[in-house]
Amino acid sequence: MHVALIVDEERLLHEHTTLNRLSIGLIGEGVQLTRIIPDLLPSQAVDTGEQRVALATKLQAPMKVLPWVRRERAERLLEALEKGLPDVLYALGNDAWSLGLDLARATNRPLVVDMWSAEQIRRAPRGRRAAAVAGYVAPTRPMAEALRQRVEPDLVCLVPPGVASPAAPRSILPDPDKAIALAIIGGGRDMPAYRALLGGLSRVVREMPQVQAFLELCGPHEHEIWRHAHDLELLQNVSAITDAAQHRSLLTRCDLLLMPERYGELRSIMLEAMACGMPVLAGDDPFLDMLVDGESAMIVPATEPDEWARQLTRLLTEPEAARAIGLAGRERIASHHRSSDHVSRLLETFERITSGGAYPFDANEGPS
Numbered sequence: 001m002h003v004a005l006i007v008d009e010e011r012l013l014h015e016h017t018t019l020n021r022l023s024i025g026l027i028g029e030g031v032q033l034t035r036i037i038p039d040l041l042p043s044q045a046v047d048t049g050e051q052r053v054a055l056a057t058k059l060q061a062p063m064k065v066l067p068w069v070r071r072e073r074a075e076r077l078l079e080a081l082e083k084g085l086p087d088v089l090y091a092l093g094n095d096a097w098s099l100g101l102d103l104a105r106a107t108n109r110p111l112v113v114d115m116w117s118a119e120q121i122r123r124a125p126r127g128r129r130a131a132a133v134a135g136y137v138a139p140t141r142p143m144a145e146a147l148r149q150r151v152e153p154d155l156v157c158l159v160p161p162g163v164a165s166p167a168a169p170r171s172i173l174p175d176p177d178k179a180i181a182l183a184i185i186g187g188g189r190d191m192p193a194y195r196a197l198l199g200g201l202s203r204v205v206r207e208m209p210q211v212q213a214f215l216e217l218c219g220p221h222e223h224e225i226w227r228h229a230h231d232l233e234l235l236q237n238v239s240a241i242t243d244a245a246q247h248r249s250l251l252t253r254c255d256l257l258l259m260p261e262r263y264g265e266l267r268s269i270m271l272e273a274m275a276c277g278m279p280v281l282a283g284d285d286p287f288l289d290m291l292v293d294g295e296s297a298m299i300v301p302a303t304e305p306d307e308w309a310r311q312l313t314r315l316l317t318e319p320e321a322a323r324a325i326g327l328a329g330r331e332r333i334a335s336h337h338r339s340s341d342h343v344s345r346l347l348e349t350f351e352r353i354t355s356g357g358a359y360p361f362d363a364n365e366g367p368s
Contacts, residue, residue, distance in 0.1 A: 001030075001032065001087050001088070001347075001350060002034070002085070003026060003031050003032070003033055003034070003086055003089075003090055003350060004035075004081075004086035004089045004090065005019075005033060005092070006091045006099055007019060007036070007037050007093060007096060008038060008092070008093030008094065008096040009093075010093050010094070011092045011093035011096070012038070013246075014243070014245040015092075015268055016245070017268065017272075018161060018162075022343060023035065025339060025340065025343035026347065029343060029344075031347065032084075034057045034058075034059060035056050036059045036060070037059075038063050038095075059077060063093075063095040063099060070098065070102050071102070073099065073102065074103055074105075078103075081107075085107050086107070088109060088111075088112060088134075089104055089109055090111075091111060091113050091114060092114040093114075094123070097113060097125055101129070101130075101132050101133070104133075110133075110134030110354065111134060111135075112133075112134060112135040112137060112349065112353065114137045115136055115137060115138050116266050117263065117265040117266070117287075118143065118265070119263065119264070119265075121146050121264075124136065124150055126151045133151075134353045135156075136155055136156050136157065137159045137346070137349065138159070139159065139160055140158075140288060140289045140290070141158060141289055142264075142286055144156050144158045159342065159346050159349060160337050160342065161266065161268060161271065161337060162337050162338045162339035162343070164272075164275070164339055165275040165330065166275065169277025169327060169330055170252070170253065172255050172256075172322060173255050173322055173323070176210075176316060176319055178210055179210050180210055180255055180316060181213075182211060182212070182213040182214070182254055182255065182257075182258055183213075183214050183251040183256070183257045183278075184197065184214065184216060184258045184259075185216045185257070185258075185269065186219075186261040187219040187261060187263060188216075188217060188219025188225055189261060189263065190262070193283055193303050194221070194260055196300075196307070197258060197305075197308050198232055198305075199232065199305030200307070200308025200309035200311075200312055201213065201232075201234065201237075203305065203306075204309055204313055205237045207313075208316060212239070213234075213237060213239070213258075214238075214239050214241055214247070214251060215229070215238050215239065216240075217240045217241070218243060226240065244267075244269050245267075248269055252273050252276045254273075255322075256278060256279050256281060256312075256315060256322070257270065257279070257281070258282070258312075259280065259281075260308075263285070264286075266287075270288075271337050274329040274332070274333045275333040275334070275337075277323070277327055277329070278326050278329070279297070279298065279315055279322045279323070279325040279326040280296075281308075281311055281315060282299060283303070284299050290329075292332075295325075295328050296332045297329060
């Protein structure tokens with residue numbers, strides 16, 4: 001089978017580790033892989049090593065073009081693919097959708113569209129615009145169910161993404177009286193959620209000044225979030241990073257992962273942290289079904305500083321309980337988010353689509 005993987009810049013920057021692992025896994029299963037990536041990439045995308053995936057052809061094309069240039073873009077790619085058209089196209093990222101649709105029409109090949117957030121589901125190609133779409137891939141059961149309300153249900157496939165689990169879990173809170181490291185990730189969109197988390201954190205550090213937090217600052221409210229941390233006199237306890245995906249090795253060595261927003265986004269860095277045995281403290285997000293309150297994670301049901309302070313204090317003052325949550329999360333990732341399962345389920349999706357069989361997996365598959 002020949003698969004064309006169409007990936008936009010955002011996905012390359014934030015999910016390069018998963019994409020590299022997926023590419024190598026597909027090649028290992030005998031798939032001929034062609035990667036179509038943006039023609040102009042920032043240096044950090046080049047540094048990820050995405051272009052060096054062995055045995056995979058690389059083509060580059062602009063992802064954002066004016067409407068009257070789309071046909072020309074597709075024709076140029078067709079020329080590059082003339083030695084062998086792909087059997088299926090797989091588009092990852094919002095900016096990859098239009099290119100995928102154009103190539104699907106030009107080649108008369110099926111297109112599979114990857115979904116990773118609730119926002120993407122709301123913008124999913126459908127109707128006449130999506131005539132070339134033969135399947136949609138959703139990463140969690142709640143996202144799959146939401147997607148089935150917007151597009152033809154039989155086209156939706158549940159394919160949980162996979163990550164590599166280290167042989168042993170990280171040492172969590174080994175000496176909490178001396179040092180505690182927190183990782184805080186999010187897209188900087190939900191200001192009330194950040195106010196609640198930072199307000200709770202400010203109360204915790206009064207009693208535990210040894211707490212240090214690495215705060216991902218990006219998105220529309222990044223400056224407001226930093227100002228709020230300043231107003232709460234948290235700057236001695238908080239270090240800002242611009243993109244969590246570029247600091248995976250640092251963040252997955254922290255003691256806890258905190259996620260204040262509830263935007264229905266599945267990020268591989270969260271799965272990787274859980275695979276390391278890091279406990280997760282998160283806002284109540286119904287789309288992330290791997291976060292089960294009191295089992296694989298701790299959920300903060302309300303955006304109130306008192307609630308964040310209470311939950312965080314509990315984990316930091318009860319290391320054994322925190323470690324138990326982390327190990328349960330690690331087990332859940334090992335059971336439902338293995339890289340090998342990701343590859344096999346995605347490949348099964350492609351084979352069903354190209355053979356004209358039934359597309360969807362059983363709705364009961366995946367984490368429960």
